[in-house]
Amino acid sequence: MPEARLPEQFRDLEQWIGWSLETEGERSDRRQASAMEDITAFYEAMLARMEEVLPYLEQFSLEELPDDAKRLFYLTLSLAEVAPAVEQFGQPSVVDGYDIKRFVASHR
Amino acid sequence: MSATPNGTPANGNGAAGGYKWHNKYPHLGTGPVPADVFTSQEQFELERERIFKKVWLNVGRVERIPNPGDYFVQDLAVCNTSVIVVRGKDGAVHAFHNMCSHRGNKIAWDQGGTCQNFTCKFHGWSYGLDGKLKFVPDEESFFDLKKETLGLTRVAVGVWEGFIFINVDPNPTETLQEYLGDLATGLEGYPFGEFSTTSTSWTSEVNANWKVIKDAFQEVYHIAFLHKRSIPDSFTSKDNPYAHSLDVTLYPRHGSMSLFGSADYKPSPVAKLAAQHGEIVIRSDFSADGLPAGVNPLRSEAWSLDLNVIFPAFFVDVSQGSYFTHQFMPIGVDKTLWTSTQYYTKATTPGRRFSQEYGNVIFRDIIMEDGRTFEETQSMLSSGAKKEFYLHDEEILVRHSHHVIDQMLTGQPVDRAFAANGKEAASHA
Numbered sequence: 001m002p003e004a005r006l007p008e009q010f011r012d013l014e015q016w017i018g019w020s021l022e023t024e025g026e027r028s029d030r031r032q033a034s035a036m037e038d039i040t041a042f043y044e045a046m047l048a049r050m051e052e053v054l055p056y057l058e059q060f061s062l063e064e065l066p067d068d069a070k071r072l073f074y075l076t077l078s079l080a081e082v083a084p085a086v087e088q089f090g091q092p093s094v095v096d097g098y099d100i101k102r103f104v105a106s107h108r
Numbered sequence: 109m110s111a112t113p114n115g116t117p118a119n120g121n122g123a124a125g126g127y128k129w130h131n132k133y134p135h136l137g138t139g140p141v142p143a144d145v146f147t148s149q150e151q152f153e154l155e156r157e158r159i160f161k162k163v164w165l166n167v168g169r170v171e172r173i174p175n176p177g178d179y180f181v182q183d184l185a186v187c188n189t190s191v192i193v194v195r196g197k198d199g200a201v202h203a204f205h206n207m208c209s210h211r212g213n214k215i216a217w218d219q220g221g222t223c224q225n226f227t228c229k230f231h232g233w234s235y236g237l238d239g240k241l242k243f244v245p246d247e248e249s250f251f252d253l254k255k256e257t258l259g260l261t262r263v264a265v266g267v268w269e270g271f272i273f274i275n276v277d278p279n280p281t282e283t284l285q286e287y288l289g290d291l292a293t294g295l296e297g298y299p300f301g302e303f304s305t306t307s308t309s310w311t312s313e314v315n316a317n318w319k320v321i322k323d324a325f326q327e328v329y330h331i332a333f334l335h336k337r338s339i340p341d342s343f344t345s346k347d348n349p350y351a352h353s354l355d356v357t358l359y360p361r362h363g364s365m366s367l368f369g370s371a372d373y374k375p376s377p378v379a380k381l382a383a384q385h386g387e388i389v390i391r392s393d394f395s396a397d398g399l400p401a402g403v404n405p406l407r408s409e410a411w412s413l414d415l416n417v418i419f420p421a422f423f424v425d426v427s428q429g430s431y432f433t434h435q436f437m438p439i440g441v442d443k444t445l446w447t448s449t450q451y452y453t454k455a456t457t458p459g460r461r462f463s464q465e466y467g468n469v470i471f472r473d474i475i476m477e478d479g480r481t482f483e484e485t486q487s488m489l490s491s492g493a494k495k496e497f498y499l500h501d502e503e504i505l506v507r508h509s510h511h512v513i514d515q516m517l518t519g520q521p522v523d524r525a526f527a528a529n530g531k532e533a534a535s536h537a
């Protein structure tokens with residue numbers, strides 16, 4: 001069995017670990033490259049656990065997240081990333097949107 | 109709570125239509141605007157000389173250069189220059205043309221950083237953070253070099269509420285404060301500094317005239333259509349299906365529009381989670397407690413955010429817990445560097461950060477809907493098939509903007525009298 005990467009009570013989310021990505025660019029790339037059924041499955045799995053995930057993460061300050069909690073936290077950011085695909089657009093990209101590859105992000 | 113609750117869309121003539129903003133600012137007329145202003149090279153050259161080289165232009169915020177020696181480079185194709193903006197040893201912000209006094213080489217080739225001196229890569233002339241020429245290699249072989257007259261060429265710079273503006277006119281006719289005028293006064297005290305400790309910014313080089321982009325962001329007539337998927341019920345409601353705005357205030361050059369927010373807004377599951385942990389940009393339960401008089405000026409309970417359009421091409425759009433800006437830097441008549449930035453208070457907790465990320469993604473996806481129209485519109489403008497365009501009463505900021513540009517290009521004085529009248533009209537409303 002591979003080493004667990006998420007806090008114990010959230011092991012059921014291990015299968016989504018590929019969505020645990022640090023930057024908006026990585027998360028957005030994954031959203032754009034994924035099939036809608038994968039996005040929806042991830043969305044539903046995360047949403048079902050968010051009422052426990054957020055209070056768990058809130059025990060820590062952002063600066064002091066242990067590694068396993070940090071990986072879980074990045075999953076929540078990916079939930080934010082895919083939310084519009086599921087809730088608004090019904091497809092990975094913005095319907096009739098500007099080409100996201102031409103958007104250069106600089107976050108400070 | 110709000111002093112004067114106003115739960116109904118201010119444009120009372122609502123579905124029946126009406127000319128609320130025209131009646132407030134009749135001097136703008138009702139006629140169409142010409143179509144060639146978006147494609148004419150001649151027009152663009154006039155805009156360059158008579159607008160962009162004459163007025164105050166936003167180039168960023170002070171948080172970008174917190175310490176002495178911190179600098180950034182702002183290329184300003186429309187002003188035919190590039191400018192270095194630097195925090196001096198004196199703690200003040202200085203700006204210089206990014207050009208060496210020896211034979212004109214561009215001094216900083218990067219986008220920014222931290223330094224003690226600006227040293228030209230060509231022959232090594234070196235300048236202090238105050239722009240003074242400090243060192244010339246092999247100086248003895250020059251002839252009568254007066255180093256004290258050979259510093260970097262200064263560009264006028266001003267800071268308002270943490271926003272850095274420059275003016276490439278060697279002798280600006282107005283101070284920054286005079287230029288920003290009453291629009292600025294109304295916003296002073298908004299917690300710009302507190303809300304600017306972190307930011308998310310997107311930039312794109314768009315093949316469209318700067319006014320095509322600007323105009324798309326200064327009206328909300330398009331919300332019910334272009335944004336029907338992303339924000340189907342935030343700015344529109346059964347009683348206000350076309351997102352009629354709450355209030356409009358025009359200044360001699362700038363303009364503000366206060367936007368309706370629907371109490372019937374139904375947050376999605378993730379929006380609800382985000383709202384539990386902090387700010388998201390779009391919601392309907394804002395008050396304006398503690399905000400300056402220029403924010404949600406009607407103190408409406410049905411308020412979402414205000415557009416503040418600082419002429420010619422900078423928007424400061426403020427809401428309850430965060431604000432965002434749009435900046436349009438023309439490169440050519442049909443090429444523009446578009447930057448939109450969302451500002452937040454830096455999160456210290458994971459929940460807050462999650463909430464911000466949701467706001468961030470929603471904002472990005474909404475402006476991608478706007479963004480699609482820019483090149484689609486420009487590509488057709490160049491056909492010349494249409495000679496003029498017809499504006500809705502709610503497109504009054506567009507009308508005003510074109511009016512001001514036309515006045516400046518034709519050398520007429522900018523209208524000022526109406527601003528006082530408008531204020532008068534508002535206070536009697």
Ligand code: FES
Nearest residue numbers: 208210211228231
């Ligand atoms: S051009 Fe800069 S040192 Fe010669």
Ligand SMILES: [Fe+2]
Nearest residue numbers: 324330335478
């Ligand atoms: Fe829009």
